[in-house]
Amino acid sequence: MGFGRYVTARVLWAAVVSLIIVTITFLLLSAAPNPAVQRAATQAALQGGDPAEAAERVRELRGLDQPLHVRYFDFIRSVYTLDWGWSVSRSQPVMEAVTQALYYTAQYSIPWTILTITLGPLVGVYSAANMYSWKDHAATGFAFFGYAIPNFFFGIILLLIFGVWLEVIPVIYNTSAPVFSVENAIQLSVPVFVLVTGSIGAVMRVSRNESAEFQNADFMKTAKAKGVSPLRAYAYHVMRPTLVPLSTTLVGQLLALFLGSSLLVEVVFGIPGLGRLTYEALLAQDTNLVLGTTLFFTFVAVIGNLLEDIVFTVLDPRISYDDR
Amino acid sequence: MATEDSERFDQVDWNDLSRSGRFDLSTNSIGMLLTTLPLALLGVYDWRFTGQRTPTFEFIGLERNLESLDFFFIFTLFLAFWYLVLPLYQNPRMTRYYWKEFKRNRPAVVSLGWLGIVFVGGLVGPLVMNAPQQDLFIAYQPPVFTSVVDTTPATCVGEVMNGRCYGTWQHPLGTTQGGKDVFTMIVYGMTISMQIAFITTTIVATIGISFGTLSAYAGGWVDEIMMRFVDIILSFPTFLMFLLILYIYGAGLGMFIVVFSLFAWGGTARYIRSKSLSISEEEFIKASRISGASTYQVIRGHVVPNAASSIITQLTLLIPGFLLAEAQLAFLGIGDSTVPSWGQLISAGRSDLSFAPWIVLAPGIVLFLTILAFNFLGDALLDALNPEAEAENE
Numbered sequence: 001m002g003f004g005r006y007v008t009a010r011v012l013w014a015a016v017v018s019l020i021i022v023t024i025t026f027l028l029l030s031a032a033p034n035p036a037v038q039r040a041a042t043q044a045a046l047q048g049g050d051p052a053e054a055a056e057r058v059r060e061l062r063g064l065d066q067p068l069h070v071r072y073f074d075f076i077r078s079v080y081t082l083d084w085g086w087s088v089s090r091s092q093p094v095m096e097a098v099t100q101a102l103y104y105t106a107q108y109s110i111p112w113t114i115l116t117i118t119l120g121p122l123v124g125v126y127s128a129a130n131m132y133s134w135k136d137h138a139a140t141g142f143a144f145f146g147y148a149i150p151n152f153f154f155g156i157i158l159l160l161i162f163g164v165w166l167e168v169i170p171v172i173y174n175t176s177a178p179v180f181s182v183e184n185a186i187q188l189s190v191p192v193f194v195l196v197t198g199s200i201g202a203v204m205r206v207s208r209n210e211s212a213e214f215q216n217a218d219f220m221k222t223a224k225a226k227g228v229s230p231l232r233a234y235a236y237h238v239m240r241p242t243l244v245p246l247s248t249t250l251v252g253q254l255l256a257l258f259l260g261s262s263l264l265v266e267v268v269f270g271i272p273g274l275g276r277l278t279y280e281a282l283l284a285q286d287t288n289l290v291l292g293t294t295l296f297f298t299f300v301a302v303i304g305n306l307l308e309d310i311v312f313t314v315l316d317p318r319i320s321y322d323d324r
Numbered sequence: 325m326a327t328e329d330s331e332r333f334d335q336v337d338w339n340d341l342s343r344s345g346r347f348d349l350s351t352n353s354i355g356m357l358l359t360t361l362p363l364a365l366l367g368v369y370d371w372r373f374t375g376q377r378t379p380t381f382e383f384i385g386l387e388r389n390l391e392s393l394d395f396f397f398i399f400t401l402f403l404a405f406w407y408l409v410l411p412l413y414q415n416p417r418m419t420r421y422y423w424k425e426f427k428r429n430r431p432a433v434v435s436l437g438w439l440g441i442v443f444v445g446g447l448v449g450p451l452v453m454n455a456p457q458q459d460l461f462i463a464y465q466p467p468v469f470t471s472v473v474d475t476t477p478a479t480c481v482g483e484v485m486n487g488r489c490y491g492t493w494q495h496p497l498g499t500t501q502g503g504k505d506v507f508t509m510i511v512y513g514m515t516i517s518m519q520i521a522f523i524t525t526t527i528v529a530t531i532g533i534s535f536g537t538l539s540a541y542a543g544g545w546v547d548e549i550m551m552r553f554v555d556i557i558l559s560f561p562t563f564l565m566f567l568l569i570l571y572i573y574g575a576g577l578g579m580f581i582v583v584f585s586l587f588a589w590g591g592t593a594r595y596i597r598s599k600s601l602s603i604s605e606e607e608f609i610k611a612s613r614i615s616g617a618s619t620y621q622v623i624r625g626h627v628v629p630n631a632a633s634s635i636i637t638q639l640t641l642l643i644p645g646f647l648l649a650e651a652q653l654a655f656l657g658i659g660d661s662t663v664p665s666w667g668q669l670i671s672a673g674r675s676d677l678s679f680a681p682w683i684v685l686a687p688g689i690v691l692f693l694t695i696l697a698f699n700f701l702g703d704a705l706l707d708a709l710n711p712e713a714e715a716e717n718e
Contacts, residue, residue: 017556024565028572148696150648152655153670153688156677164678259561264652278564282571282658290571294564305559 007310014306019076021298025291026075030068039285084292089284094292097277101293105262105273107179108188112195113254120200121246124207125238128215139204146201152264155194159268162190173270191269198261199254203246211242244312251308255301356406360399367395393519393578400522432704435697442694446514453511456664459503466491467498467506467682498682500672506686513666513687516577517647517694524585524646525639532589533635536596537623540604551597558590563649567658576660580653584646592638599631633705640702644695651691666691 037055044054066074078084084094127139163171170187177184214220214237223233263275270276274293281289371392412419427433461479466472468491480489491498497506539550566583569575575583600623603609609626617625654667661668666687673683 013552013555017559020556021560025568028568144696144699148644148699149692150651150688150695152652153684153692156670156674156684157688160677160681259563263563264655267656278567279656279658282567285571287571290568294561294568297564298561301559301561 003313006313010306010309014302018299018302021302022076022079022295023072025295026072029287029291030071079295084295085288087281087286087289087292089281089286089289094288097289098274098292098296101272101274101277104175104271105266105275107184108191108195108265108271108273109258109262111188112192112199115192115196116199116203116254117250119196120203121207121239121242123200124204125211125234125242127204128208128211128238129234131212131215136208139208142197143201143204146197146199149197151194151198151261152268154197155191155265155268158190158194173272175272191265191271194265195261203250206250207242207246210245211238214238214241247308247312251304255304259297259301352406352410355410356402359402359406363395363398363402367392370395391578393523393581396523397519400526403526404522426704429700429704431700435700435704438693438697439701442514443518445511446516446518449508449511450515453508455512456504456508459499461503462495462499463501463503464676464680465489465495465499465503466680467686468493468496470498470682472679497686498680500669500683501676501680506669506683509664509669510666510687510690512664513669513690516650516663516665519577520581520646520650521643523581524588525643527582527585528589528592528642529635529639531586532592533596533628533631535589536593537600537627539593540597540600541619541623547597551594554590554593557587558594560587562587563652566649566653570653570658577650577663577665580650580660581646584649588642588646591642592635595634595638596627596631599634600627603627603630637702637705640698640705644698647691647695647698 037058040058041051041055045051082095084098086092087094087097090097123139127136130136159169159171162168168186169190173187174183177187217237220233220237223237228236262273263278265271266273266275267279274296278290278293278297281293412422464472465480466489471485471488471490483490495505495507497510499505500509535550535554539547539554542550562584565587566575566580569579569583573579603626604622609622612622612626650665651667651670654663654665655671655674657671669687670684670691673680673687677684
């Protein structure tokens with residue numbers, strides 16, 4: 001199987017996975033009583049009307065009285081044509097709410113991702129080069145600290161210390177600050193720091209252990225014997241093979257963290273991003289918005305996994321496409 | 325093996341080895357059955373005969389109720405005892421070897437000690453300590469050895485000096501805004517954490533092992549489909565799906581445990597599959613097959629024991645993720661608010677953070693230490709149980 005066919009097969013597989021997840025979501029939704037219908041029934045009962053009749057009216061209005069398979073195909077069509085419906089709690093289309101929130105999420109997640117994928121391998125390789133020195137132990141300690149401390153707890157503590165006691169950072173996130181400004185950089189520094197500490201540990205550990213293998217490999221000895229400068233030797237001969245196994249786990253881990261932690265970090269720091277949008281939609285019982293945000297995160301996860309697999313095969317020519 | 329008391333090959337207990345029938349049970353299985361039976365009876369009794377709100381032990385006059393989650397937790401404890409602790413006692417030589425290897429890792433020993441405290445605290449604590457009571461008069465008591473301005477607590481339990489209220493041993497970690505004792509709440513949270521740890525690992529191990537071996541032995545397109553299914557499980561955004569389920573149906577701790585463990589067994593299944601494929605090529609498997617061992621016996625006697633070390637390690641490293649997820653949900657306040665977990669306490673104390681930081685700090689640090697301990701333990705088990713995996717894993 002050639003590269004082109006491998007990519008095609010992989011993309012098709014990603015489509016299948018997303019379809020399965022969307023189907024499960026649909027089944028979950030259709031098996032449960034719809035909150036909107038219940039609300040209508042309650043309201044009718046409160047105003048002295050007939051709850052059953054009101055529920056029926058809402059059901060008809062939303063097309064819930066149609067057979068399951070019709071609703072299923074409607075659902076699939078609107079999900080994939082990005083027609084995600086109307087958000088009641090925000091009085092705007094779901095798509096618009098998601099794009100607006102994405103603007104704030106991107107502001108902290110882009111620096112966070114860049115910092116993690118550049119600093120992580122660097123520190124990892126550095127601590128492998130100085131293995132069992134105090135620098136290595138410090139880095140290892142930091143790595144363990146980073147992935148053991150719950151992100152939201154760490155965020156609260158930092159907010160308490162720097163926001164409330166020292167008053168260096170604002171406690172309330174200012175949405176009107178321009179993207180590239182000192183104010184924005186200061187208010188985003190702590191969330192980014194919290195997320196980087198959480199994600200960098202795993203990257204550091206993996207790259208440290210992987211690169212330890214290459215420290216004494218024959219090609220390193222040759223490079224040293226030729227008189228290659230240590231910097232160049234590490235950059236070309238250790239870093240490159242280290243990045244390959246790292247890239248297999250990296251995207252998955254970052255995504256997992258992104259999905260879980262961004263929600264918490266946004267709630268803690270009051271950033272009106274995607275995570276908070278999901279949270280508020282949950283509280284406001286806004287079904288369309290809950291669906292929209294969870295589906296968005298799901299698609300990000302599916303596409304991320306897809307990209308990871310493709311990049312992995314491009315990076316490492318040793319992998320054959322045959323047995324996949 | 326030149327020492328006197330080492331195991332000798334000419335002293336094989338043939339009775340032990342020739343037990344062929346599936347219903348000829350070992351000591352461990354007999355013990356398991358003997359302990360599970362009363363539990364099951366009690367469960368049926370609780371389910372069928374006591375009322376919805378009657379405590380389980382009312383017939384002997386105890387004011388203690390068991391939920392279905394508690395029954396399952398006790399069941400997993402029995403499992404762990406009969407199939408993990410007892411075998412270690414039955415094979416003192418291997419146990420000594422593991423312990424020697426394990427002891428070299430100092431942080432891991434400390435971690436094990438800490439987890440032991442959490443375990444025992446979670447088991448015994450709720451039996452000997454009364455559930456935390458609301459008492460608004462003693463709200464915001466500071467922890468022992470610390471002090472706050474005496475306007476913070478309503479009434480100071482300890483002594484007041486120079487306008488500051490000092491903490492007492494009555495409330496070693498202080499009290500919350502409702503006057504509940506933080507230490508007691510943390511001990512109650514230990515039970516929750518241990519329940520999550522034990523039940524999820526049992527479910528994950530059961531599904532992962534059966535799915536993995538089934539896939540390996542079925543082969544062909546069944547194997548292909550099963551492994552693609554594992555791919556989906558692995559890339560499934562569990563946290564979000566749980567949010568969705570929570571939103572649609574509402575969910576308690578039991579639902580949390582079920583959902584999260586139903587989406588966590590992918591790695592275990594994959595590992596077991598590759599292990600059983602590689603091990604079926606070994607000479608000793610061929611030998612036992614020729615001697616008439618059934619597939620079940622091969623799996624039970626060779627595949628699972630050979631993969632056990634890696635499974636245990638993997639499970640140990642999975643647990644912190646579950647604990648974290650539970651704490652996150654509890655913190656968001658969208659989980660079951662009646663479950664007295666650490667995350668709940670953190671979220672409860674968040675609004676009083678600036679003047680009563682101990683309400684957040686104490687459970688947060690306990691949670692941090694527990695997650696750290698599981699990570700250290702997993703790392704050390706990786707080295708102790710499976711030396712050759714040291715380089716490749718991590």
